[in-house]
Amino acid sequence: MDYSIKIGGEAGQGIVTIGDTLAKVFSRKGYHVFTHQDYESRVRGGHNFFQIRLSDIPVMASRDKIDILVAFDKAGIQLHEKELTGSGIVIYDSSALKETHDKPNFLDIPFANLALERGGDKIMANTVAIGAVLGMLGVDMDILFEIIGDTFKKKGEDVIKGNKDSATAGKEYAMTHCARCSFSPAPQSGPKMLINGSEAIALGAIASGCKFYSAYPMTPSTGIMNYIAGKEKEYGIIVEQAEDEIAAINMALGASFAGVRAMTGSAGGGFALMVEGLSLAAMTETPVVIALGQRPAPATGLPTRTEQGDLSFALYTSHGEFPRIVFAPGTPEQAFYLTNKAFDLAEKYQIPAIVIFDQYLADTQWTYEGLDLERIRYTDYRLRGEALQKLPEYKRYVFTESGVSPLAVPGDSKHLVVADSDEHDEDGHLIEDAETRVKMMDKRLFKKLPLIVSEIEPPVLYGSSSPETVIVGWGSNYGLMKEAVDILSKEKSIAMLHFSEVYPFPHPPLNPLPSREGRQTVPSPLAGEGQGEGGFMSTLCNAKTAICIENNATGQFARLMRAETGYEFKNRINRYDGRPFLLEELVGKIKGIIG
Amino acid sequence: MPTIEDYKGQTPAWCPGCGDFGILTAFKQAVVEMGMEPHQFTIVSGIGQAGKFPHYLKCNTFNGLHGRTLPVATGIRLSNHVMPVIAVAGDGDCYGEGGNHFIHAVRRNINIKLFVHDNQIYGLTKGQASPTSMEGMVTKTQPFGVFSEQLNPVALAIALDCSFVARSFAGDTKHLKGMIKEAMTHKGFSLVDIFQPCVTFNKINTFEWYKKRVYQIEPEYNPEDRVEAFKRALEWGDRIPIGVIYRNHRPILEERVPVIAEKPLVRQGFDKSKLEKTLKEFY
Numbered sequence: 002m003d004y005s006i007k008i009g010g011e012a013g014q015g016i017v018t019i020g021d022t023l024a025k026v027f028s029r030k031g032y033h034v035f036t037h038q039d040y041e042s043r044v045r046g047g048h049n050f051f052q053i054r055l056s057d058i059p060v061m062a063s064r065d066k067i068d069i070l071v072a073f074d075k076a077g078i079q080l081h082e083k084e085l086t087g088s089g090i091v092i093y094d095s096s097a098l099k100e101t102h103d104k105p106n107f108l109d110i111p112f113a114n115l116a117l118e119r120g121g122d123k124i125m126a127n128t129v130a131i132g133a134v135l136g137m138l139g140v141d142m143d144i145l146f147e148i149i150g151d152t153f154k155k156k157g158e159d160v161i162k163g164n165k166d167s168a169t170a171g172k173e174y175a176m177t178h179c180a181r182c183s184f185s186p187a188p189q190s191g192p193k194m195l196i197n198g199s200e201a202i203a204l205g206a207i208a209s210g211c212k213f214y215s216a217y218p219m220t221p222s223t224g225i226m227n228y229i230a231g232k233e234k235e236y237g238i239i240v241e242q243a244e245d246e247i248a249a250i251n252m253a254l255g256a257s258f259a260g261v262r263a264m265t266g267s268a269g270g271g272f273a274l275m276v277e278g279l280s281l282a283a284m285t286e287t288p289v290v291i292a293l294g295q296r297p298a299p300a301t302g303l304p305t306r307t308e309q310g311d312l313s314f315a316l317y318t319s320h321g322e323f324p325r326i327v328f329a330p331g332t333p334e335q336a337f338y339l340t341n342k343a344f345d346l347a348e349k350y351q352i353p354a355i356v357i358f359d360q361y362l363a364d365t366q367w368t369y370e371g372l373d374l375e376r377i378r379y380t381d382y383r384l385r386g387e388a389l390q391k392l393p394e395y396k397r398y399v400f401t402e403s404g405v406s407p408l409a410v411p412g413d414s415k416h417l418v419v420a421d422s423d424e425h426d427e428d429g430h431l432i433e434d435a436e437t438r439v440k441m442m443d444k445r446l447f448k449k450l451p452l453i454v455s456e457i458e459p460p461v462l463y464g465s466s467s468p469e470t471v472i473v474g475w476g477s478n479y480g481l482m483k484e485a486v487d488i489l490s491k492e493k494s495i496a497m498l499h500f501s502e503v504y505p506f507p508h509p510p511l512n513p514l515p516s517r518e519g520r521q522t523v524p525s526p527l528a529g530e531g532q533g534e535g536g537f538m539s540t541l542c543n544a545k546t547a548i549c550i551e552n553n554a555t556g557q558f559a560r561l562m563r564a565e566t567g568y569e570f571k572n573r574i575n576r577y578d579g580r581p582f583l584l585e586e587l588v589g590k591i592k593g594i595i596g
Numbered sequence: 597m598p599t600i601e602d603y604k605g606q607t608p609a610w611c612p613g614c615g616d617f618g619i620l621t622a623f624k625q626a627v628v629e630m631g632m633e634p635h636q637f638t639i640v641s642g643i644g645q646a647g648k649f650p651h652y653l654k655c656n657t658f659n660g661l662h663g664r665t666l667p668v669a670t671g672i673r674l675s676n677h678v679m680p681v682i683a684v685a686g687d688g689d690c691y692g693e694g695g696n697h698f699i700h701a702v703r704r705n706i707n708i709k710l711f712v713h714d715n716q717i718y719g720l721t722k723g724q725a726s727p728t729s730m731e732g733m734v735t736k737t738q739p740f741g742v743f744s745e746q747l748n749p750v751a752l753a754i755a756l757d758c759s760f761v762a763r764s765f766a767g768d769t770k771h772l773k774g775m776i777k778e779a780m781t782h783k784g785f786s787l788v789d790i791f792q793p794c795v796t797f798n799k800i801n802t803f804e805w806y807k808k809r810v811y812q813i814e815p816e817y818n819p820e821d822r823v824e825a826f827k828r829a830l831e832w833g834d835r836i837p838i839g840v841i842y843r844n845h846r847p848i849l850e851e852r853v854p855v856i857a858e859k860p861l862v863r864q865g866f867d868k869s870k871l872e873k874t875l876k877e878f879y
Contacts, residue, residue, distance in 0.1 A: 029879065194878045204874070210866035213675060232874070237855050237864045239674050244700035248667035251660065255640070255671020258658050259679075260862040263671065281661050374871050381866075410862060411656035411672075412679040415635050419650075419657040422643070430606055430651050431659070 009050040010073025020051030031189025061480025065583040120167035132171025198362035199224030201333035205340025213256035213263040221360035222294040246271035250278030260410035266292030283323035286351035295359040306579030307361035309552040326354040327504035331479025362477035385410040404448025464496030506565040509538040615792030618766035626776040637680035644686035646713035663693025677850040715794035723797035751829035759784025813839030
């Protein structure tokens with residue numbers, strides 16, 4: 002089974018609430034769920050939709066065909082009727098839309114009237130719609146009733162009963178009137194976790210011991226701030242809404258200097274303002290994690306839509322040369338673990354770490370059996386309390402073999418902690434001499450870099466172990482690419498290489514690292530399991546066709562690959578209209594290249 | 597007890613005769629008299645001649661970027677609100693590049709002490725107009741004289757209901773030391789705008805110029821009267837008041853953040869045990 006449901010309507014009509022509720026019902030019922038949202042930059046009106054896919058096997062992308070369309074506005078029908086499968090059905094309320102469709106695949110359900118008659122209030126029309134969808138699918142109401150109970154606990158018994166009755170009315174109406182409904186979802190057992198990308202990044206931060214989050218609201222990063230703010234008290238976290246993104250990153254750096262793990266987040270436009278702070282983090286060797294949510298730009302662009310257009314920006318922006326980490330999770334699960342890894346490495350090496358995502362990943366919900374807390378890294382690398390007090394002397398930027406100097410907490414001991422944005426000596430005081438400058442650059446850059454690179458995991462290889470075709474991508478295209486491989490594997494020798502730890506670039510054996518003496522080959526631990534002796538580069542080079550798939554116009558990852566390895570993609574699939582790929586579309590485009 | 601010697605830092609690279617020396621002297625005397633040890637507080641500074649201030653002392657230091665002293669200080673203070681946090685900035689630094697941060701730090705009323713070295717000129721970049729330069733001042737980059745109205749930091753701070761607003765003069769270290777001590781003991785965001793003659797680039801607002809004009813506010817003045825304070829803030833010209841111009845007792849941010857009601861954030865550690873429960877909320 003593999004069903005897709007689309008709920009379309011104007012902003013403010015409750016589309017997201019309906020979608021979230023249905024997704025929760027399905028995931029608690031044990032189905033694998035994938036949802037994605039498409040919305041305009043407005044609070045009321047326009048046309049938005051929420052798409053849910055449910056299956057008895059893992060799903061990780063939206064399909065371009067839908068089985069049930071719930072239309073709350075005329076645009077919903079005009080835009081999406083053509084997406085219906087042969088047995089697909091539209092449900093709508095003709096009295097609300099003020100139009101009637103006499104086609105066999107349209108089911109007119111009086112959402113508002115049923116809500117008024119059975120629930121006692123027209124406001125419950127959306128609950129009628131939820132009940133109707135569950136009725137069409139033949140899914141029990143027990144979970145929905147639980148959710149209604151939880152949601153309206155504070156509003157009292159009458160509201161709970163009204164909503165339950167409305168849901169039942171919708172279900173009964175659909176079951177009686179939907180002659181064509183032949184959905185038969187296989188029963189599942191055991192609830193699944195339902196989580197989106199924003200929540201996963203926020204949760205990863207909390208699980209890493211993040212104590213301070215400062216940001217200025219900006220789509221698609223605001224979800225992270227909202228989630229962490231909801232956990233402030235429980236976990237002892239301060240969330241400060243800054244006056245601008247410049248303040249946001251500087252506050253985070255202040256908090257980190259003071260001895261707590263700190264994070265900030267924004268979209269590309271806000272990150273642009275943070276750039277001088279990124280450089281400050283590097284020079285002062287102050288750990289910080291930055292969540293960078295991409296949306297179509299330049300400038301304000303398409304504020305609520307998706308793009309992978311800021312990769313080069315994240316990799317190269319800032320004045321000066323210094324090491325940084327850029328992780329691009331492909332799924333909420335990767336977002337959780339990689340945010341944690343970003344915190345760990347940022348503090349271990351005292352560098353900025355960027356978690357780059359996009360609106361698509363932020364808003365897509367995935368189901369999992371669970372997340373493994375055993376995999377969470379937590380080491381407090383800071384020097385504090387007694388350990389610090391016992392030291393005979395302390396210099397913030399003391400030269401060490403690894404380039405990493407102990408990071409002390411100011412105020413915890415007699416030792417002074419001096420950080421400086423000017424070039425400085427071991428004590429942290431500003432200098433002008435050339436010799437110290439070079440030693441400090443070597444410490445920050447060349448000594449740390451090989452150690453950081455040794456922490457970077459190679460890309461995930463999925464599919465054939467000696468593929469004729471390799472599709473390569475990064476970030477949020479993971480699910481789409483993986484499902485495309487599943488579909489195409491039936492007739493082709495194909496595999497996916499997905500990069501989530503994009504920078505420093507995973508070190509293939511043939512790729513020398515920059516060093517003081519020029520580019521030097523450093524023994525690599527990263528041959529990569531199951532990727533043969535030559536690692537992912539040999540998989541790529543041995544393939545007949547390699548295709549780089551990105552949600553941007555110019556192929557920024559392909560350029561990174563060429564810069565880091567010399568490999569040049571002959572085939573690219575790029576989408577840059579602000580929308581994510583859909584599964585069938587992507588499969589079609591791959592077939593167009595490989596035949 | 598700490599001594600002045602304990603605060604001896606790097607050798608200042610300021611011009612001989614710079615007003616900053618007076619501020620350095622007054623500051624050292626103030627903290628020594630208050631019995632503060634160098635490791636007990638943090639100074640955050642920006643860029644400009646004032647930004648070098650903490651290097652010429654001994655203390656915990658974050659010498660950050662131009663204009664960004666207050667956000668960094670805010671992050672430090674929220675993370676460790678038992679440690680005094682002092683922000684040192686110049687007029688261009690604080691009122692120009694960092695103007696937005698100044699407004700919002702005052703609004704938050706976080707208990708940070710802000711000492712602005714206000715020389716009404718850009719020193720480090722060699723003599724351009726600053727936000728507090730007087731209208732008409734001719735510089736290399738303003739050959740027709742400054743067109744913009746001079747920014748009045750004291751009036752701006754009072755308009756924002758800043759918790760403590762004082763003005764002092766680097767040429768009167770005794771007065772300045774007193775203002776620093778009052779600011780340090782006041783509970784709430786505190787601004788001390790310090791006239792600091794730039795002997796190299798500001799040929800108008802010289803030591804003599806200030807000396808002739810500044811007068812100490814009379815002891816019977818009530819700094820808690822906001823309207824009177826605003827009147828004093830607008831005095832400029834032949835007579836310019838120095839002293840505590842405005843003060844209120846608004847609650848400070850640190851006392852309103854429930855998370856740090858019991859102990860500072862930096863001492864709270866991390867309790868992983870709640871994570872299982874949080875994960876369950878996603879089912």
